[in-house]
Amino acid sequence: MLLPAQIIQRKRDGHALTEEEIRFFITGFTDGSLPDYQMAALAMAICFRGMNFDETLWLTRAMVESGEVVPWPTGPYRADKHSTGGIGDKVSLILAPLVAACGVEVPMISGRGLGPTGGTLDKLESIPGFRTNLSLRELMCVTGSVGCCITGATPEIAPADKKLYALRDVTATVSCLPLIVASIMSKKLAENIDGLVLDVKWGSGAFMRTRESSAELARAMVEVGKRYGKKVCALQTDMNQPLGQCIGNALEVRECLEILEGSVAALAKRGHSDLLDVTFALAAEMLILAGAAKSVAAAREILQKKLARGEARAKFEAMVAAQGGEPAASLPVAKHQRAIPAAATGYVHAIECNQLGYAVIALGGGRRVASDAIDFAVGFELPKKIGDAVQRGEPLMIMHYNDTARATEAERMVRQAYTIAPEPARDRQPLIVAKFD
Numbered sequence: 001m002l003l004p005a006q007i008i009q010r011k012r013d014g015h016a017l018t019e020e021e022i023r024f025f026i027t028g029f030t031d032g033s034l035p036d037y038q039m040a041a042l043a044m045a046i047c048f049r050g051m052n053f054d055e056t057l058w059l060t061r062a063m064v065e066s067g068e069v070v071p072w073p074t075g076p077y078r079a080d081k082h083s084t085g086g087i088g089d090k091v092s093l094i095l096a097p098l099v100a101a102c103g104v105e106v107p108m109i110s111g112r113g114l115g116p117t118g119g120t121l122d123k124l125e126s127i128p129g130f131r132t133n134l135s136l137r138e139l140m141c142v143t144g145s146v147g148c149c150i151t152g153a154t155p156e157i158a159p160a161d162k163k164l165y166a167l168r169d170v171t172a173t174v175s176c177l178p179l180i181v182a183s184i185m186s187k188k189l190a191e192n193i194d195g196l197v198l199d200v201k202w203g204s205g206a207f208m209r210t211r212e213s214s215a216e217l218a219r220a221m222v223e224v225g226k227r228y229g230k231k232v233c234a235l236q237t238d239m240n241q242p243l244g245q246c247i248g249n250a251l252e253v254r255e256c257l258e259i260l261e262g263s264v265a266a267l268a269k270r271g272h273s274d275l276l277d278v279t280f281a282l283a284a285e286m287l288i289l290a291g292a293a294k295s296v297a298a299a300r301e302i303l304q305k306k307l308a309r310g311e312a313r314a315k316f317e318a319m320v321a322a323q324g325g326e327p328a329a330s331l332p333v334a335k336h337q338r339a340i341p342a343a344a345t346g347y348v349h350a351i352e353c354n355q356l357g358y359a360v361i362a363l364g365g366g367r368r369v370a371s372d373a374i375d376f377a378v379g380f381e382l383p384k385k386i387g388d389a390v391q392r393g394e395p396l397m398i399m400h401y402n403d404t405a406r407a408t409e410a411e412r413m414v415r416q417a418y419t420i421a422p423e424p425a426r427d428r429q430p431l432i433v434a435k436f437d
Contacts, residue, residue, distance in 0.1 A: 004028070004038045011045040019058040026062040030160040036167060043164070043173040051178035053220065059178060060224055063186035066160035070107070070136065070192040075144070077290040078105045080191060081282050082184050083199040084217065085117035086206055087357045088242035088383075090252040091199065091279045092120045092150060094259055097315030099283050100147030101306040104290045107143040108150045109157065109187045111165060113366045115174045115207070116357025118249065121152050122366070126250035126332060126376035130325035142322045147315060149323070158186040169367075175207040177217055185224045195231040195289035197282050198222070202433070203240035205353025211236070211433060218436045231289045233437035237278055238429045241351045241386050244275035248365045248379015250331045251400060257328050260313035274385075274431055280304075281432050332377040335402050339395035340380075340411050346420040348388045355417035356380065359410040363401050375402055384418070387425045 002024045011017055025042060028034035051059065072078065079099065083089055096106045110132075112119035121132040134142065134151040142149040153162050161183050168174050168183075188196050198221055201207075202214030218234035225232030246255040259272055284299035293299035306312050320326075360366050364375035383397040384390055396418055401407040 004034055004042075008038065008041045008045055011042060011049055014049050016052055017055055017058075019054075022055065022058045023062045026059070026066060026160050029163060030066045039164065040167055040171045040173070043168060043171065043176070043179060046178055047173050047176040053223065056178040056181050056220060057224055057227060059182040060185045060189070063158050063160040063164075063182050064189050067158050067190060068136065068156040069190050070140065070157070072140065072192055076103065076105050077195070077292075078107060078143075078191075078193045079195040079197070079286045079290055080106060080108050080188055080193045081197045081199065081286060082188060084180065084184070084201050084207060085114060086201045086239040086243055087117065087353045088244045088247045088252065088275075089118070089199075089201075089239070090120075090123060090244060090246075090256050091275070091282065093123065093253065093256040093316070094275075094279050094312070095283050095286075096148040096150055097260070097319060098279070098303060098306060098312040099286050100315045101311040102287055102292055102302055103147075104286060104292060105143050106148040106286075107139060107191055107193065108148065109139075109153050109191055110150055111152070113361075114165070114169050116205070116354040116361065116366075117207075118247070118252070118357065118360065118366065120150060122374055122376075123249045123252050124150060124325075125374075126253055127320060127325040127328070128330050130320060131323045134323065142319070146318045146322050148319055150319070151323070153187050153190075157190045161186045177213070177220065180207065180217060181220045181224060185221055189225070189228050189230070193230070195286065196225055197285045197289065198232070198234035199278065199282055200234050200236050201239035202236060203238055203353065203429075204351065205242065205357065206239040215434065215436070218434075222436050233285055233289070233435060235281055235285065235435055236433040238431050238433065239353060240429060241353055242356055242383050243278065244272060245383070246379065246381045247356055247383065248360050248363075248400065249374065249376040250333070251379040251381055253328070253331060257313075257316075260307070260316055261310065262307075277431055334377040334400035336404075336407070337398055337400050338407070339398055340414050341393045342384075342390040342396050342418070342420060343392065343415060344420045345392045346390065346422045347425045348384050348386050348390060348418060349421045349425045350419040351386060352417040352419075355413050356383070359413040359417070362410040362413060363399075363406050364403060378402060380414070387428055390420060
């Protein structure tokens with residue numbers, strides 16, 4: 001007979017677990033026969049001791065098999081993209097309708113904010129009425145009728161991950177490689193898609209702070225996907241500064257809407273070039289996996305045309321309507337705005353990017369505990385980036401807030417996040433570091 005405490009002890013002492021032990025634990029946690037505190041203890045033991053590849057694969061498989069696999073009818077190529085999370089990362093909101101406009105169906109299962117990073121579902125829920133709790137049947141219906149759908153994991157899909165995801169957020173077990181791999185890949189494999197592109201971030205705003213640990217995560221996820229017979233590739237991208245021009249739920253949705261209705265050249269001039277570059281790079285890989293383009297250059301040309309013609313915007317609006325959302329004009333707006341002034345003259349050398357995510361949480365735009373309600377209107381816009389010159393008193397960014405006391409704390413956190421030095425900053429890191437396939 002398997003005893004939970006013995007399994008926890010084995011992992012605590014550095015032993016590899018068997019597939020039977022892992023399946024026993026995940027099954028018990030999912031059906032409620034094992035309590036949260038034992039799952040939390042095992043998760044912490046895994047964080048300290050790690051898992052080998054076989055253990056990680058077995059954990060992923062147990063989480064996939066805790067629910068159903070989507071029974072798609074024969075039809076068009078289906079692909080998805082997943083990001084490991086970052087500050088200002090709203091790529092999914094642009095990418096899903098953009099790729100769908102190219103004839104590739106995108107059934108995207110996303111998550112909520114985890115640690116300092118914002119969640120795609122939280123961003124979309126800033127649109128009044130938008131439903132992110134679709135059933136499996138609704139996920140299939142919206143994807144089939146619109147071409148794309150963004151929702152949370154349905155009750156049928158990887159229910160073990162849904163429970164563990166919430167537990168990790170409040171037990172400091174977020175940045176654990178095997179738990180990240182199993183969480184992401186269990187949902188994606190249960191989607192039963194044909195192809196998957198992963199955005200694996202590294203830096204001060206990512207769970208993996210070094211390029212080496214980020215690359216290890218990318219390789220592990222790609223290998224798990226391949227073991228399941230899927231087409232998978234990963235791009236390693238920089239998250240040492242916020243992506244795009246906005247941080248915070250409704251603000252990020254507005255930024256995406258601006259991009260979806262503009263030309264690429266005009267958008268780049270308004271400071272969206274980094275967000276566009278990551279979006280196009282990931283979307284291009286999806287089109288290549290689907291056979292809709294033969295090269296990255298050919299894919300970018302297709303994507304730029306779809307964006308310029310408004311086809312991606314039309315897909316986004318159709319998705320919002322299909323999921324119960326109201327028009328974009330109904331997005332919430334914060335009562336107050338004010339600039340956060342720079343404390344010194346010089347150049348931005350570094351940004352402790354995750355502190356900007358925690359500053360959004362301080363404003364009320366994220367959760368300190370799982371039960372917290374979110375103020376969707378708050379956040380920041382127009383952040384200074386690494387290499388930018390600043391004058392003392394010049395805005396580091398603009399803060400949108402509803403509570404003055406919260407704003408005071410958030411402003412302190414933003415100031416502490418920036419390193420400003422007299423001399424020009426060294427050359428910036430490449431935005432897209434490497435590809436793994």
